[in-house]
Every structure is written in C-alpha cells, then in structure tokens.
Amino acid sequence: MSRRYDPSEFEPKWQQVWADERIYEASEDAADERPRFYALDMYPYPSGDLHMGHAEAFSGGDVVARYRWMRGDNVLHPVGWDSFGLPAENAAIKRGIDPRAWTDANIEQQARSFRRMGMSFDWTRRLAVHEPEYYRWTQWLFLRFFEKGLAYRKESPVNWCPNDQTVLANEQVIQGACERCGAMVERRNLTQWFFKITDYAQRLLDDEDQLMRWPERVLTMQRNWIGRSEGARVTFTIEETGEEIEVFTTRPDTLWGVTFFVFSVEHPAVERLAKLGGTWGEVEPLIQRSRAASLASREAADTKEGAFLGVHAINPVNGEKVPVYAAPYVLMEYGTGAIMAVPAHDERDFAFARQHGLPVRVVIQPEGSEPIDADAMTAPLQHEGVMVDSGPFDGEPSPASIAKVAAWLEQEGRGEATVNFRLRDWLLSRQRYWGAPIPIVHCPSCGEVPVPDDELPVLLPDDADFQLGGESPLARHPTWKHVRCPSCGGEATRDTDTMDTFVDSSWYLFRYCSPGYEGGPFRREDVDRWMPVGQYTGGVEHAILHLLYTRFFTKVLYDLGMVGFTEPFPRLMNQGQVIYDGASMSKSKGNIVEPMPIVERWGADTMRLIMLFAGPFEDDIDWKLIAGDDPNRRPGVHSWLGRVFAAVGDAVQRGDASPEPDALVRLTHKTIAGVTDDLDRFRFNTAISKLQVLTNEMRTALDAGGSALGAARALVQMLAPFAPFAAEELWRVEFGEPASVHRSSWPSFDPALVVEDTVTMVFQVDGKLRDKAEVPAGIDEAGALERARGSDKVLAAIDGREVVKEIVRVPKLVNFVTKR
RNA sequence: GCCGGGAUGGCGGAACUGGCAGACGCGCGGGACUCAAAAUCCCGUGAGCUUCGGCUCGUGAGGGUUCGACCCCCUCUCCCGGCACCA
Numbered sequence A: 001m002s003r004r005y006d007p008s009e010f011e012p013k014w015q016q017v018w019a020d021e022r023i024y025e026a027s028e029d030a031a032d033e034r035p036r037f038y039a040l041d042m043y044p045y046p047s048g049d050l051h052m053g054h055a056e057a058f059s060g061g062d063v064v065a066r067y068r069w070m071r072g073d074n075v076l077h078p079v080g081w082d083s084f085g086l087p088a089e090n091a092a093i094k095r096g097i098d099p100r101a102w103t104d105a106n107i108e109q110q111a112r113s114f115r116r117m118g119m120s121f122d123w124t125r126r127l128a129v130h131e132p133e134y135y136r137w138t139q140w141l142f143l144r145f146f147e148k149g150l151a152y153r154k155e156s157p158v159n160w161c162p163n164d165q166t167v168l169a170n171e172q173v174i175q176g177a178c179e180r181c182g183a184m185v186e187r188r189n190l191t192q193w194f195f196k197i198t199d200y201a202q203r204l205l206d207d208e209d210q211l212m213r214w215p216e217r218v219l220t221m222q223r224n225w226i227g228r229s230e231g232a233r234v235t236f237t238i239e240e241t242g243e244e245i246e247v248f249t250t251r252p253d254t255l256w257g258v259t260f261f262v263f264s265v266e267h268p269a270v271e272r273l274a275k276l277g278g279t280w281g282e283v284e285p286l287i288q289r290s291r292a293a294s295l296a297s298r299e300a301a302d303t304k305e306g307a308f309l310g311v312h313a314i315n316p317v318n319g320e321k322v323p324v325y326a327a328p329y330v331l332m333e334y335g336t337g338a339i340m341a342v343p344a345h346d347e348r349d350f351a352f353a354r355q356h357g358l359p360v361r362v363v364i365q366p367e368g369s370e371p372i373d374a375d376a377m378t379a380p381l382q383h384e385g386v387m388v389d390s391g392p393f394d395g396e397p398s399p400a401s402i403a404k405v406a407a408w409l410e411q412e413g414r415g416e417a418t419v420n421f422r423l424r425d426w427l428l429s430r431q432r433y434w435g436a437p438i439p440i441v442h443c444p445s446c447g448e449v450p451v452p453d454d455e456l457p458v459l460l461p462d463d464a465d466f467q468l469g470g471e472s473p474l475a476r477h478p479t480w481k482h483v484r485c486p487s488c489g490g491e492a493t494r495d496t497d498t499m500d501t502f503v504d505s506s507w508y509l510f511r512y513c514s515p516g517y518e519g520g521p522f523r524r525e526d527v528d529r530w531m532p533v534g535q536y537t538g539g540v541e542h543a544i545l546h547l548l549y550t551r552f553f554t555k556v557l558y559d560l561g562m563v564g565f566t567e568p569f570p571r572l573m574n575q576g577q578v579i580y581d582g583a584s585m586s587k588s589k590g591n592i593v594e595p596m597p598i599v600e601r602w603g604a605d606t607m608r609l610i611m612l613f614a615g616p617f618e619d620d621i622d623w624k625l626i627a628g629d630d631p632n633r634r635p636g637v638h639s640w641l642g643r644v645f646a647a648v649g650d651a652v653q654r655g656d657a658s659p660e661p662d663a664l665v666r667l668t669h670k671t672i673a674g675v676t677d678d679l680d681r682f683r684f685n686t687a688i689s690k691l692q693v694l695t696n697e698m699r700t701a702l703d704a705g706g707s708a709l710g711a712a713r714a715l716v717q718m719l720a721p722f723a724p725f726a727a728e729e730l731w732r733v734e735f736g737e738p739a740s741v742h743r744s745s746w747p748s749f750d751p752a753l754v755v756e757d758t759v760t761m762v763f764q765v766d767g768k769l770r771d772k773a774e775v776p777a778g779i780d781e782a783g784a785l786e787r788a789r790g791s792d793k794v795l796a797a798i799d800g801r802e803v804v805k806e807i808v809r810v811p812k813l814v815n816f817v818t819k820r
Numbered sequence B: 001g002c003c004g005g006g007a008u009g010g011c012g013g014a015a016c017u018g019g020c021a022g023a024c025g026c027g028c029g030g031g032a033c034u035c036a037a038a039a040u041c042c043c044g045u046g047a048g049c050u051u052c053g054g055c056u057c058g059u060g061a062g063g064g065u066u067c068g069a070c071c072c073c074c075u076c077u078c079c080c081g082g083c084a085c086c087a
Helices: A007-021 A052-070 A086-095 A099-117 A132-147 A197-210 A216-226 A252-257 A269-277 A280-296 A347-356 A402-412 A524-530 A546-559 A595-602 A604-613 A623-627 A636-654 A662-680 A684-703 A709-719 A724-734 A781-789 A792-798
Strands: A036-041 A074-076 A151-161 A166-168 A186-195 A229-238 A244-249 A260-264 A307-314 A321-327 A338-341 A364-366 A385-387 A415-420 A440-443 A447-450 A482-484 A491-494 A535-539 A572-575 A578-580 A755-765 A768-776 A802-813
Touching: A007 A099, A007 A604, A007 A724, A036 A052, A036 A524, A052 A074, A052 A099, A052 A535, A052 A572, A052 A578, A052 A595, A052 A604, A086 A099, A099 A595, A099 A604, A132 A151, A132 A447, A166 A186, A197 A216, A197 A546, A216 A546, A229 A252, A229 A338, A229 A402, A244 A252, A244 A338, A252 A364, A252 A402, A260 A269, A260 A307, A260 A347, A269 A280, A269 A307, A269 A321, A280 A307, A280 A321, A321 A347, A338 A347, A402 A415, A578 A623, A595 A604, A604 A636, A604 A684, A604 A724, A636 A684, A636 A709, A636 A724, A662 A684, A662 A709, A684 A709, A709 A724
Parallel strands: A036 A074, A036 A535, A260 A321, A535 A572
Antiparallel strands: A151 A166, A151 A186, A229 A244, A229 A307, A229 A415, A260 A338, A307 A321, A364 A385, A440 A447, A440 A491, A482 A491, A755 A768, A755 A802
C-alpha cells in the first residue's frame, strides 16, 4: 500500500536520530581525504524567534551544505549568533529585562527552531559574540589594529542618532536617517574611534576579481560606495596670504577655464580668510544657515548659496587671480574641501556662476562648432571637444588629454595625478552598553594605553544603568571606568565606548574554524584549512556593511600574517526578501507571517519547499502570491510530497518484478544531470520542477504496470537536500537503508543516456561561408537541410547553389523539457 | 545624472545561453468518487479563427543580424536596487 505522507510522524524522530548520530559534524581527522567545503550562512541576530527571512536564507544554505556532503565533501556548516547590539539594550530600557537574559533566551528559542527545521548545523562550533570568551578576542583583534595604526581616535563631524543616543558609521545612515530606528541623523563634532578602511580602498577594488561568484548588484554597490575617481591634485595659492591650497579635480584639462575658487563652508581656513578679507559679517550667517539646512533636509541644499571671502586665488597654470568663495555646495568630506570652479564645463559651477554673476570661460570647444558665446550659454558644455585658450594644450582633444595635462602639472610642480575615494574610515565606537568594550585606558600622562592582552577580556559590568540620557551606561557607571594605567600605574579611566557589532561579525567566520581555541582568536592552520568560505549565503542588506567590513578585516589579518588569503568569501548568494502583498512584512502593517507555525502545521520540509520552489533564490517572494491568505490551504509542495510517498511506496512494493520502462530510465538519468547542474548553479526552483516531473512519470510507469525502482531511489536521494526529513524517512524505512540518505553518494548518470547527437551543417553559397544550422539528430540529412533553409523565401534565394561543406555530429545535453 | 539588474499567460515562474515559447506549480473551469463536504484522482486552461485535420498571431515598443531570435546588435519606454552638489 502506498505510504500516506504525514510529516508529524517522522520529522521529530529524524531530528533526534541526526543529533544522536552526529552526522553533521565536520571532520577534523587528518586522514580524511575528502575535499573540505565551508558552507556559511550569515549568522542571525537573536531579536526573537526566527522569521521568514531566516527560513528563506537558511533553507538555501542548507541545500548547499547537504548537497556538498552528498557530493563527497567534508562540510563545515556552523551556526552562531550576532548577539551584541541595540535591541537587547532597548529591551532592557523599555521592559527592565537584563540584556544578557533577553539575548540568551532568544538564542535558545532560535536554536530550538533551527533544530525543528532540521538544519544541518555542526552544533559543536556554536558561538555567540556576547560571550566573554568571544569578545575577549574581538578586543584582542582591536588591539592588533591599534598597534598597526589601523584603529585611531580623532575628532570629526560624525553621525549622531538622537533617538538611539549613539554615533553611527556612514554605512549605517540611509538617506540621512538612522538605519535602525529611522530617526534623522545629526552632525556632531565628537572624538571617536575609527578603523582605517580607507587605506584598503584600492585593494578592495582590485581584489574584486577574486570574487568569482558574487551577484553583480553587490559588486556595483561596493564599487559605488568606495567611489574611486581619477584626477589630479592642483595647488592654488591665496594671493593675500601666500598659503597654498590643494584642490582635487577629475578634469585638469579644464584648468584654464577656472573663473573662481570655492571653499566648503566647513573648511577650517574660511573664518580666517573671511576676517582677513573683511567679509566675515556676510560669511558667518551663511555658515550658520547652511549648517542648519544640511541637517533639516537634503533638498534644501539645492540652492547655490555662497559668499565672497574678499580674497583671491592664483591659478597655477596661467597665474590668473580669481575670487574665492565659501559655499555649502562644496563638501568638506570629499577631496580637499576646496574646489577650482569651471562654470563653462561643470553644472554646479555653472549654476553658481550664473547666480553670483561670475564669468564663464569656454576652454573646450565642441568639435566643428562655431565659437561659443559664453554669455548666451544656458548649460555647461560637457561633451568631447578641443582645448582652446589653454596655453600649451591648445588644439588637444578633450577629455582624452587629461592624463597628458596631469603629467605636465607634475612635471611643472603645480600638481600631480591622483586618485580620490568616496569611502570614509569606519567609525566603530558606540556610546552604548551592549557591545564589546574598547580595550583602551586613557591615562593623563601616558595617553591612550592598550589593555595588556593577558588582562582581556575587559568585561562589561553586570549592574549598568541603561536609561537613556546623559552619558552612556559605561560612562555613567560609578566604578567601572576607574583603573590604574597599565603603563605607569597612575590613576586612569577606561574608554567607555563599545564596538560596533559589525566588528564582532567581521571575524566570526574565522572563529568557527577554531572553536574554543584559547591561544588566540583562531589558529592559522585551522583557518587556512577551511577558508576561504566555499559558499556564503545571506541578505543583500549587508552589501556595504558586513560584506565590505569583513573583506577589509581579512586583508588586515593577511597583512598581520594571521591568514593566508585576502578574500574571505569568493562565492556569495543573496536570498530575496519575503514580502507580503507587495510590501515588506512589519508589525505596524500587521502582515507578518511566521515560519514556525507553518512548520508545525505542514512540516519543516514543506516550509523549505515553499521557499525554494517559489522562484529564483535571489528574487523576492511575495508570500500572498505563492501561499495565499489561508494558512489551512494545503500547499502544493505538500501535495507533491504526498505523491512522492505514494509513488516511492508503490515502486518499492512492486520491486523489479516487471521491467522499468526505458523512457523512465532515460528520464531518471536526465533528471540527475539536470538537477546536478541546477544545484551547481543554485537554481533550486528548477531542480524541484524536474523532481516533480520525475515523480509524475513514475506514477505513469507504475499505473502502466511497469517498475519504477531505479527512479524512486534516485528521486529520494535528489530530494534529500530540499526535503531532508521526507527523504530520510523514505530512504531508511522504505528502502531499508541503514545509514542516512544525507551520507549517501549523490546519484550519477550515464552520459550516453542524456546526450543526443545534433547535426551541425556548415554550408556555403556562392563560395561564401553562409552559416551553420544545428538540428537534432534523427532527422535525416535532407530533412536537416530543409530545416536549415527555413522559409520558402530563403530556399528560393539559395536553392541550387548551396554546398554542404561539412556535417558535424555533436553530442549535446538534451533539453530536459518533456512533453506529455 | 551615473552604475547595476529587469520586463514572458489570470499568478509564481521555465526554456539546455540561437533551434517545437509557456516546463513545473498556483489559480480557475469541467468531471469521477461522496448523502454532503474535505481530501484524492482524471480532463481542460496564452489569444483569435476553425470544416476539429489544423491555421494565424504571440516573450515591454520599434528597427537590425540570422535559414531560424525570449536569447545577439542598435534606439526607446517603464520597473527595481545602489550612488548622488563626489568637483
């Protein structure tokens, strides 16, 4: 009798068996010859139970891990928790819960849910970054960065979230708002800790070629974020003071068109020069106004406000004197905070010139056009042309001559070719409690003194006051910060900031390789054995955060001699989001669908299959479209598993008493070939489709009285990565196999059964090679030619003159699609 | 504005990267079983025409290359993501 499909009968059973048999533990046996494969999922943040995003991401990651196992790899598939961060502290503030207790409870809940879902994790390597044995090494690594000059403290305008009462990294500010809470971020001048990621900007770009399988959009985002532009630094001189001011320009070829010079209103020289020029009275209100405006809204910054400073700059290429302005449209953070203005060829400079009645001088003449009347221009000229009024460069093509001009500047000592980046240093300090304390002591006589390695970790106090307001919880604590200076023994204070949680997550993947190691954050030989990561799975929201930071960390670790590679994860896979009715799920919209109730109602396998079959893994899934509103409606994939159980049960019962139809045997081999290919390319949805076709064909064969045993066996094995419980039940119970299906070898196919000859005909007309025509074999040559000729029109045109030059038979993987 | 990715039935999506467009599934329609419902199974399901054999049109729009184009090239429209007064 066919088996009925009832996952509640066996899912908890196999979950227990897998744990008892410890089949998902990576082997560290030196004699184990299998290739190693590191299947990594972005570790979760423990803010409650698992949500749909987790179910989607981890279902995909688990397919990869299980598939690699079956392909014969020794797989490392660990799990841990990103357990420091603001939500724990907010729970403490709002509800008076201890952040540690809140965090630990959520981790336990998520761990239970992961087990219930049957994730193939190696639980022996579990970690959580809030545990002192972890953050001890986060602190240790910080000190290595500090020693190298890669962690430093400076005062600068930073992003301050008034709601969360902490500073944020640039990467955590989205459209001027706090990434976490959405509050508009303020600019404040504060002394903060930074990592010198800018030192690695070029390497982060260069090593892109090691990122063999990264989604194009993520590469684009990182490229945009790093924002490399080539140009030149040019030195102007302030006539009244003789001081030299550098500017960065991408268009040194327009230097002869400079008609004024502009400082950012935040530039430190502005006040001094305006006072000198006698214009401080007009400049000061502008500075005040623009400071307020840039905070309020970005749109407000559209105006081309500005004020003359009363001084002049000398253009190094022609000695001309041009007026110097201060204006908010020049950014202090980019380049040098001062620009040369070329209104004829730059939109912003043009708008400024028109508003302030400044001259416009054309120095790039568009090819073949009449001389331009600068006064009549309504827009700057930004196309190719010929340099004019440009001294030694008259007649040179532009912008083709940029490099030439830059070389000339360098030779003349008036500037140099250079590269400028948009990327800023990573601001890592946070004025919050729930993070790894920065292991630095501030001593009145010794300055910034690192906490000695053997005194790590610097533990968080258990009795902090979390209420917002005033200083951060660590600063407010009555005793915690007071220590002796490790260097001179005098009275000193601890740094009271904690580290951004992205510091924790920049090295957790290394720690998995050396669980519990006490001699350092990890052993180099462990890391070099498992890494780089074979496949990394997680959300695209970390494109410029975690993914960029971890790449930076890896390069620093490489430079420190701690690892033997420079890219941590050359293969990346981003799952799409799970949304509802076109919108992201959120509490306020009341449209949240939880994964665990679905697991309870329909089983873990169904939960996974819904996700994996919905569409391409990297595309968003609209839950309403694929699963509808009614949680009691039976999901299609659940019905399919029902058909699988029935068909496999029948196939086993019939055994090989009757012959297995040739067509089914061929389809089985085609399916193996196709599913293998799909899995290698992470095309889970199409792989599942192929398994469904095989199931349907098995049913047909069985109903016709044939056997389907071979197909059934292969089907169950191929099902294993997608529906691990169902596959295990069928494998061990129906087939009576003693060992797990997840430890069986991936089925192989006979190439002879999955290729068919195609005939390629190369023919020529009137002695000229025309083209190739490729047609499936089985059609005779005359038929192939006829087909190659196509329409009557073409037949008439070439009839009688074409010569078949060669006929090549090429075996080709057959199209999987089967017509019924 | 710049960079990147897209557009295929009522819906999610296939189509071996140039070779029978719409696989697989959802939904819907019809039928079987049933006192009835659920579940299950069978048939149908791009559009239009049809003498029921088929025929014509059809992958965002328009051109091109090709015997042959969802796929390659050019132009355009719209959608999504990122960056953006970045000099």
